Structures are given as structure tokens and as C-alpha cells.
Amino acid sequence: MYYGFNMVLLVCVFLQFVHFASGSALISNVIPRRSTDNAIMDAHSGPIRRWKTPGDATYWWYASSYNNCTEPPKNVSGCTPWPPPPNGCGFRTDHYVTLFTSSDLGTWTNRGAALRMTDMHAQGLVESILYSPIVVYNAVNDVYVMWFNYVLTDFSASYIAIATSKTRAGPFTLAVKNVTLAHAATGDFSILLDDDGVSAYIIYTAHIFGPGPAHLMSVEALSPDFMSSTGANSGYFGHTGVEGPSLFKRNGIYYASFGGTCCFCAEGSDAYIYTSGSPLGPYTLQSKLGGGPPIGAQQSAIFPWVDSSGTEQWMWWGARWQTAPDGDKAHDYNFFFPLSFTPDGNISTMTWVDEFFVDAE
Numbered sequence: 001m002y003y004g005f006n007m008v009l010l011v012c013v014f015l016q017f018v019h020f021a022s023g024s025a026l027i028s029n030v031i032p033r034r035s036t037d038n039a040i041m042d043a044h045s046g047p048i049r050r051w052k053t054p055g056d057a058t059y060w061w062y063a064s065s066y067n068n069c070t071e072p073p074k075n076v077s078g079c080t081p082w083p084p085p086p087n088g089c090g091f092r093t094d095h096y097v098t099l100f101t102s103s104d105l106g107t108w109t110n111r112g113a114a115l116r117m118t119d120m121h122a123q124g125l126v127e128s129i130l131y132s133p134i135v136v137y138n139a140v141n142d143v144y145v146m147w148f149n150y151v152l153t154d155f156s157a158s159y160i161a162i163a164t165s166k167t168r169a170g171p172f173t174l175a176v177k178n179v180t181l182a183h184a185a186t187g188d189f190s191i192l193l194d195d196d197g198v199s200a201y202i203i204y205t206a207h208i209f210g211p212g213p214a215h216l217m218s219v220e221a222l223s224p225d226f227m228s229s230t231g232a233n234s235g236y237f238g239h240t241g242v243e244g245p246s247l248f249k250r251n252g253i254y255y256a257s258f259g260g261t262c263c264f265c266a267e268g269s270d271a272y273i274y275t276s277g278s279p280l281g282p283y284t285l286q287s288k289l290g291g292g293p294p295i296g297a298q299q300s301a302i303f304p305w306v307d308s309s310g311t312e313q314w315m316w317w318g319a320r321w322q323t324a325p326d327g328d329k330a331h332d333y334n335f336f337f338p339l340s341f342t343p344d345g346n347i348s349t350m351t352w353v354d355e356f357f358v359d360a361e
Helices: 002-017 117-122
Strands: 025-028 059-065 096-102 109-116 128-138 143-152 158-165 173-176 189-193 200-206 216-222 229-233 242-250 253-260 271-276 284-290 298-306 312-320 333-338 355-358
Touching: 059 128, 096 128, 109 117, 109 143, 117 128, 128 189, 143 189, 200 242, 200 253, 216 242, 216 253, 242 312, 253 298, 333 355
Parallel strands: 189 242, 242 298
Antiparallel strands: 025 355, 059 096, 096 109, 128 143, 143 158, 158 173, 189 200, 200 216, 216 229, 242 253, 253 271, 271 284, 298 312, 312 333
């Protein structure tokens, strides 16, 4: 049995890297995702981008990397620092953003660090912990803009900063230390670049510290250079106690998705879908998308991909915390799932799937 299991595992690892002659690639949710250098990908948040450049069908993944560190025991919450910050696993000040690229969503190449938090500290940002890197291209200034969340090492405050680069691969340089939004104490977020290519919106968790209802969701319009907010916002909407948001647009409908607070939880967090005809709402609850038990994942992003017929499709992916067999957070698994839409725009609930094929253009 032992040798048989290893043989199956080796076959699965081999299949994960095969680019099939038909143009299909296998995506597995039951083995670690590896890059072309055969290293397990330390990739745990951040949307996957496909820049709309003629002749370039590459997918770009700006992923949070936590470095190799030992997670708390399985019977201890992933939110429990181990040991206390700033050295606890998932709470260290040396997090960075790794850039991975792929032509088929199945085979990924590690392009190195696009941003290191230690470099941000050297450029004047207070020593802190990096989360949620999001990169968008700003056509007004021909620059790539990376927003990221950072939390002080004593967890007394959380902010959003901006770094920029003239190239997609970076390195990114600190540009704004603290973005002012309509609501303070900001946490997880995502950014939507609208169909016109010049309008952008941020969906973010706010009020993650302080008395009263915490972890509230809002959408806000960004300035034309994507370096600040216009102040126009949706106000709070949806459930309280939420994080891990994603905002996307399909067939004229804006979809806001987020779930309950999880904080590196092993059980994952269910994601819910809200829809609107306007990016600033009002938003109406549509359905429960899934993600929590039995899938055991927390939403990280929903991103578009293009199939071989040129049709835009959508993929959900979430982090499955505390799943690495060796207890190394850098090796935690991710769960990918291709979304399906009904004719009226509703999204079908996700179910567990070990693996599936994509035929990405």
C-alpha cells in the first residue's frame, strides 16, 4: 500500500505539469501546486491577471508568499500566532509578493519576488505584515499599480499602501504609505478595473478594529490614476464579520463576493454573492457560493480566463489553510473551481472536485 500510494502520487505530480496535445491542462486540488522548477508554490492570495495586450495570452499571478514557517498544531486555531508576532507563522514582517506566469493555468513559472516587505520597510514604511497584494494597470500614467494591506506587528492598526512599477514584473517601489478611504481600519480588499479600462473600484473590509460591528464591506471608486479614492462609495452592505472580498463584472452585472472571517482557519469560510447593476450598488444578496465545509477553503479571488474558443470564463480559488502535510504554511493547498452561470446571471453553488481540465487560450 505504501509503495502503491507513492506511485499514484508520482503519477499525479507528473500529470499536473503535462500540457496536453488537445490544449487542455490539468488543475489538481489534491496535490501541492508546483512551478516549473518543481518547487511547491508559496502562493496564497492575489487575483490572477491576463493583461489585454495583443499577442500576449500569459496569465500573471501576484501571490502572497509567507516564507517557510511551521503552523500551529492542528487543534490550535490558525489565527493563533505561533509564536507571537512579529515572528508567528503567517504574521511575520518578511512576507513578499511572488510573480508566477502561465500560458495555460496549469503550468506556472516562478519569476521571482515583485515586492518584498523588507524593501518597503527600507523605503520608509513602518515595520509591518503584508497581506492582499493587488496589481492593476493604469493607462493614464502607463504604470502598474500594486495596492497591499499591511498590519502593525502589535495588531493595533491596519492600513493600505501603494507601490508602483513601469513594468509588470517589478520591482515595485513604495508610492503611498497610507491610502485614505471613506472607512478606516481597512483589511482585505480587491480591485476591479471596469470594461472601459480607465475606471477602477476597490471592495474592502473596514472597521476591523474598534467597538461595535466589525469587519464590514464596502465598495469605493478610485481616482483616475488609481493612487487614491474619489470618496464615492456604496456604504456598508451585506453581512457583518466578513473578509476575503472579490469584485468582478460579467454581462453588465457587478458581482461582489465575500465570506465570514476566517484568519487562517482550517475549516474555510463560505462565500456569498451579491449583485448590482452599478459598481457602487445597491447590492442584493443573490446566493451562497460555498467555500467552507466540505471544501474547507477561504476565498482568495475570482478571476476571468479565456478558453480556446475565445469565450471569457470565470474561476474561483481559495486558500485551504493548515492543509500542508509537513505543517509548512508555504505548502498549504489551494482550491480552484470553474464557475458556471445560469442564463439570468446566477452562479451555481460550488462542490468539491479533486481535479479538472481547462482549455485556456
